[in-house]
Amino acid sequence: MNVVITGGFGCIGAWAAVLLAREGIPVTIVDLSDDDHRLRLVADDEERSRIRYTKADLTSQAEVDAALEGATHVIHLGALQVPFCRANPRAGAAVNVGGTINVFEAALMHGIEHVVYASSVAVYGPMADPMALVGDDTPFDPRTLYGGYKVANELAARVYAAEQGLATVGLRPHTLYGPGRDQGLTSQPTQAIAAASKGRAFHIDYGGSLGFQYAPDVARWFIAAVRAEPDGASVYNLRGSVASVEEFVTALCEVVPAARELITHGADRLDFPIGCDDSSLRARLGDLPETSLADGIAETARLLS
Ligand SMILES: NC(=O)c1ccc[n+]([C@@H]2O[C@H](COP(=O)([O-])OP(=O)(O)OC[C@H]3O[C@@H](n4cnc5c(N)ncnc54)[C@H](O)[C@@H]3O)[C@@H](O)[C@H]2O)c1
Helix, strand or coil: CCEEEECCCCHHHHHHHHHHHHCCCCEEEEECCCCCHHHHHHCCHHHHHCEEEEECCCCCHHHHHHHHCCCCEEEECCCCCHHHHHHCHHHHHHHHHHHHHHHHHHHHHHCCCEEEEECCHHHCCCCCCCCCEECCCCCCCCCCHHHHHHHHHHHHHHHHHHHHCCCEEEEECCEEECCCCCCCHHHHHHHHHHHHHCCCCEEECCCCEEEEEEHHHHHHHHHHHHHCCCCCEEEEECCCEEEEHHHHHHHHHHHCCCHHHHEEECCCCCCCCCEECCHHHHHHHCCCCCCCHHHHHHHHHHHHC
């Protein structure tokens, strides 16, 4: 295997890169930014020395073509998050949709075996039953441009499989937390861990229940998916620990007692389902171990304090 990770200096990408490097698999991070602060947080010097970096802008077909040359597998994560897409819809479409098409085209050009890309729970809207876990076949109902762009990618992947035989797996993370999660709408619970660990106050703007997914666990799912036998265009939900923001803060207080005075949260639910059913993902890839919320928060607090 020779794996390229687009957006590899992001949260999931940094974890996926170091986990692959620990296995001795050649891995190249492709990112527009050369800011490697997340990789520095999760990988030591020796591990980082085994991870290559190529600077490329996903909106440039020529740069993506060059960056994917020699790759056998691609984990495509590069994207702009919800607030950036809201602030700059054209850039959001260019990176999140145009960039994905560029990756698919480059994969076809180089005969790459398997592409795994990040979709999102944002392809769904709130459920009529607010406590329901959504299945993979729930109709799209995005409430943000970001979610709409992810729907466009899922539909494009279907057409690339049908017309060109490109094999892809899309994974839909929910609310990642953990070391390296420092931007995007659902990064606030991780920011609360960082703040509490440093004795600072922090307010999480929302409440309700969310599917909390520990960043390295999500990276392991991406790695398992890219290793799977290529087969058409599939998309799967990820589950993680479905818990309320209140339960998350309570678990944080167990690890950092000062959080009781420092961390507050709002009441409004986000416009997402509370969590996802991941049974079809597990049926295809098998079970992967999952970090409990308590352990994930403790490990994050240790690394971010
Ligand atoms: N973090 C979550 O909770 C979550 C939830 C659902 C889906 N996702 C999806 O998972 C993927 C990875 O998420 P993350 O949290 O690691 O993201 P992140 O924001 O931490 O990292 C994104 C990376 O993409 C890079 N990037 C942005 N524009 C680029 C461009 N034009 N060319 C090349 N690189 C570019 C950034 O420099 C950054 O390193 C994204 O596609 C995201 O939409 C994340």
